[in-house]
Amino acid sequence: AQSVTQPDIHITVSEGASLELRCNYSYGATPYLFWYVQSPGQGLQLLLKYFSGDTLVQGIKGFEAEFKRSQSSFNLRKPSVHWSDAAEYFCAVGAPTSYDKVIFGPGTSLSVIP
């Protein structure tokens, strides 16, 4: 079965600084990988996804993520953070198992200092 970890529970960055959120997964083959964002009191919104091909994927709101098979990682990056990026970020992994469900990581809470 697949699983996903996010080592950082909470991260604080200054507005304009770069950001990297870590995600590690466990699965025997290449899984489907996602990053979702949840603003306070809201549902989740997909930032980007990776299934195959180019290991650097671009998403919405200026985010990108890089898939590294050797490290079982799918880290999310943004070169310059805006105050509106403060939110909860969830990495998720899916696999074509009989259940076809997506497993969410524990999440990383991002705070942005003006």
Add this chain to the structure above:
Amino acid sequence: DTEVTQTPKHLVMGMTNKKSLKCEQHMGHRAMYWYKQKAKKPPELMFVYSYEKLSINESVPSRFSPECPNSSLLNLHLHALQPEDSALYLCASSLQGSAYNEQFFGPGTRLTVL
């Protein structure tokens, strides 16, 4: 229309009450999901409907009863809940019930059980 709507936004109920949560989408998606999310935690999958048939039940207690009247509507009937059932209940939909499809989330219903 890329929106998933959920009603009500907030619900307070006693342990002997019967209530229902409603979810609606008009994107032509054929898979719909119920998740439970506790504070500072990731969403936990409860149920998945695929082509209006229940395809996944994550061993959810029978006091939660899902219903999918048609491809656009998803209900969650609640009866005899416990205080620990208080949480944010999220509905989501996707094109098909497969792990590689993006899920579109509603804003959730905040449920409090007294």
